[in-house]
Every structure is written in structure tokens, then in C-alpha cells.
Amino acid sequence: MTETPPPEMPADPSASPAEPQPSFADFDLNRQLLNAVAELGWQVPTPIQQRAVPLVLAGHDVLGIAQTGTGKTAAYLLPLLMKIKYAQGESPRAVIFAPTRELVMQIGAEVAKLAKFTDLRHVCLYGGLGPKTQIEAVQKGVDIVVATPGRFMDIYLAGHLRLKELKIMVLDEADKMMDMGFMPQVRRILEVIPRKRQNLLFSATMPDKVLRLSEEFLEFPLRTEVAPQATAAQTVDQLCYLVPNFKTKINLLGHLLENEQLNRVIVFTRTKEHADNVSKFIGRKIDKSVRVIHANKGQNTRINTMAEFKEGDLRVLVATDVAARGIDVNQVSHVINFDVPIIYEDYVHRIGRTGRASHLGQAITFCTPAEVYHFAKIEKIIRQTVPQQPLPAQVNVEETPFDEQQAMLREIDAQKRRENPDFKGAFHEKKKAPSGKRIPNKAKKKRPSPRKS
Numbered sequence: 001m002t003e004t005p006p007p008e009m010p011a012d013p014s015a016s017p018a019e020p021q022p023s024f025a026d027f028d029l030n031r032q033l034l035n036a037v038a039e040l041g042w043q044v045p046t047p048i049q050q051r052a053v054p055l056v057l058a059g060h061d062v063l064g065i066a067q068t069g070t071g072k073t074a075a076y077l078l079p080l081l082m083k084i085k086y087a088q089g090e091s092p093r094a095v096i097f098a099p100t101r102e103l104v105m106q107i108g109a110e111v112a113k114l115a116k117f118t119d120l121r122h123v124c125l126y127g128g129l130g131p132k133t134q135i136e137a138v139q140k141g142v143d144i145v146v147a148t149p150g151r152f153m154d155i156y157l158a159g160h161l162r163l164k165e166l167k168i169m170v171l172d173e174a175d176k177m178m179d180m181g182f183m184p185q186v187r188r189i190l191e192v193i194p195r196k197r198q199n200l201l202f203s204a205t206m207p208d209k210v211l212r213l214s215e216e217f218l219e220f221p222l223r224t225e226v227a228p229q230a231t232a233a234q235t236v237d238q239l240c241y242l243v244p245n246f247k248t249k250i251n252l253l254g255h256l257l258e259n260e261q262l263n264r265v266i267v268f269t270r271t272k273e274h275a276d277n278v279s280k281f282i283g284r285k286i287d288k289s290v291r292v293i294h295a296n297k298g299q300n301t302r303i304n305t306m307a308e309f310k311e312g313d314l315r316v317l318v319a320t321d322v323a324a325r326g327i328d329v330n331q332v333s334h335v336i337n338f339d340v341p342i343i344y345e346d347y348v349h350r351i352g353r354t355g356r357a358s359h360l361g362q363a364i365t366f367c368t369p370a371e372v373y374h375f376a377k378i379e380k381i382i383r384q385t386v387p388q389q390p391l392p393a394q395v396n397v398e399e400t401p402f403d404e405q406q407a408m409l410r411e412i413d414a415q416k417r418r419e420n421p422d423f424k425g426a427f428h429e430k431k432k433a434p435s436g437k438r439i440p441n442k443a444k445k446k447r448p449s450p451r452k453s
Helices: 031-040 047-057 071-084 101-114 132-139 149-157 175-181 182-190 209-215 246-257 272-286 301-310 347-350 370-383 402-419
Strands: 061-066 094-097 122-125 145-146 167-170 197-201 221-225 236-242 265-268 291-293 316-319 334-335 363-367
Touching: 031 071, 047 061, 047 071, 047 221, 071 094, 071 101, 071 167, 071 197, 094 149, 101 122, 101 145, 101 301, 122 149, 122 175, 122 363, 132 149, 145 149, 145 221, 149 182, 167 175, 175 182, 175 197, 175 209, 175 265, 175 291, 175 347, 175 370, 182 347, 221 291, 246 272, 246 363, 272 291, 272 316, 291 301, 347 363, 347 370
Parallel strands: 061 197, 061 221, 094 145, 094 167, 122 145, 167 197, 236 363, 265 316, 265 334, 291 316, 334 363
Antiparallel strands: none
């Protein structure tokens, strides 16, 4: 006998109606921008967009902190485009600085999409290519410049950029700019652009050094933060493997890539040498559909590689941290940290390449005994404990070569010394006899007596 369901309760007339879902129409944006947003299929503004867009439109200096992949680029682009509205004059009225060529191109692509139904002109300035084409684009007239600081200053000092009309300056990923040594150039730029301007700083992480920088050029900024700084996105599942050495890392990577669920993967390494070696291994043993990008790769090679990856023609992209903040691909299934980053905020940016635009993703980190120290620091920054997984039984655990073992021991000694300056190090401890007395040094070998003539 089936149980009769209880009758439905009548609606409570005193209950408050559900809050209407926010939309881009709530912002004070013109029809051209709303049409571009609709064409992109964006339905609901993200939390950082809901908070930042009205503040920027109101003319405030803004310090924005949001996880990678949460729409923070559009959070400053939409109000910036609205404030500029239409093409005017020959000189730029807004400039956006980013630390890498890849990120400059990514931001430029977003400008093109959102300004599609306007007549606004923008140009991207970055190194790696000759400046002639970029100078010609500037000379035709430009409203928005997206640039790396170095190339921007090169073209300015050559007399091709007039900055007297500049009204808005954006620093995107300022923490990476500091890590890459761009701050002297940024400070030089601050000396030559108009003092009366609106300043915006957006990033996924906000270490103390960036806060100090913000105090230099932001005037009474309003801070908007949708998650504590350096928080990993909730759409990313994280896990860690403890791995004894480099060769075992290679074996583990090969095992994981045998799983077809890893259909679009970014493998991050700490050095160019590791990136090249890992890429060669994958291409030779696992999958020919692999490319590598790092600072030694030519600009056209990097552009073409990124285009192939975005189109889905590449299954695996191996990269150093030069690419951690310039990859905007929504369907990245997995990020593998082959090496733990020693700039800890880079971990957030690496794993932010997956789990974008509400898609689910997974971030896997390989951690040697010498990298445990760094990963613990990362866990402290992201305020999470990343679960550890045992090595799969199918993975062959290699014996650690003597040189690699010694290098790891020296690194562990250095880490302990950083935490405790009185630590002498395993390589410096005096051996003692069982009685507690020091073992005397071995007698020195006698020099051979000179041969008699």
C-alpha cells in the first residue's frame, strides 16, 4: 500500500517574495555595451562585477580582489568603456597595464568583444615583436591602450604616445608585476601621466607589498573583495601527491595522462628546462598533441600555441609561470603542478586556469620532500589543507639519484635555517662517539718524501 503524500501547504502571504536575480541591465550601461554582453551570453553579473562596476562608474579609485576566473576583467572593462563611450581625438584616455604579453593579448580580446558595437579604438603594446606595427596603430588614433610597462615606456620615450588626455589607469595583476621587476617602470609611468585620473587595481592576490604600492597611487580607494585574497576558486578540486624525485614525477605524469578524462591539461613547471623535458617526454611516450611555452619561445610561437590550445587542437600545454595569468580557456579540465611554485601566490593563478566560468576542474600538485615546505606555505596562504593521495600502485617509484638527493637535503637545510637562524644544518653537525666525546679526525696522510736526485 503506497503512502499518501501530505497535502501541500498554502503559500504564506506574509512571506517575502524571492529577491530578483541581478542583471547587467541594473548597471548604468548604454545599449551598445548591453548588446555586447547579451551576444556573449552573459546572464548574471558575477559577484566582483556586481560590487565593482557601480564603484568605478561613480568615479572612485578601486582596489578589487577576486579569484581568477570570476570575471574581474569585465568588472573594470565595462565601466571603463562606459565612461569613455565613443572615439575621440588621437590620444589615449585609458591605459591598462598587465605583466605579460599573453595577458595583454587576452585583455585586448576582451576589449574587442565588449566594445564591438562602439567605435572605440584600442591597441595592444608588448615586447617580443618589433614596435613598428604598434607605433603605426597608435599614430592612427587610439582611445584605450593595453600594454606591458616596458613596451609602453619604449613607445612613449620615442615620442609616439601623448598622455595629456589620460583619465583612467588600470593595474591588472600588480603582484606579478612586482615579482617580475616591473615596478621601477611603473613608477616612471606614474611620473609622466596626468595626476588627475581615476586609478583601478585588480588582482586575485593582495600581498603586503601590493598594498604598499596601492598607497602610492590610489587616492582614498574603495576596497571590494568577493573572497579573501589568495582564495582558490570553489569550482576547483585540489589534491597533492608526495613524490620522492623527478623521475617518479615523470612516471606519475605519464600514468595520469593515460586517463582520457584529462582532455585539456596545463602542466606547470618551475623552469624552462623542466618544461622542455616534460614536453618531450609527453610527446614521445604519451601524446603527440602537446606544446610548450616559456620565455625563450618566440612571440609568434607562443601566440600560435595558445590559439591551438584554445581551439582544442592541443590536449596538453606545458608552461612556466609566464603563462599562468594569460590563459583564458574555459574548458581546461585539469591543471598539474609538476613543480610547486616558490612564489606562493602563483599557485592560485595556476589552478585558476581550470574551474573557470562556473565549470568544474581539478588541480593536481606533485610535491617532493624539498617542496613540502613551500606547499605548506601555500596551504597557509589559501587557508586550505589540500588532501594528499597515495601514489597509484601502477606508478614505478624510482630510486633518487645521489646528486638530486644531496640537492634536496641542502634545500631542506636552507628551509630550516630560514625558520630557525640557529639551525646549523645536517651537513654541519659534528659526529659524536657513543660516550658523547667527539670522534677525532682521521690522521692526515703524510706527504710523500721528495725523490732523491
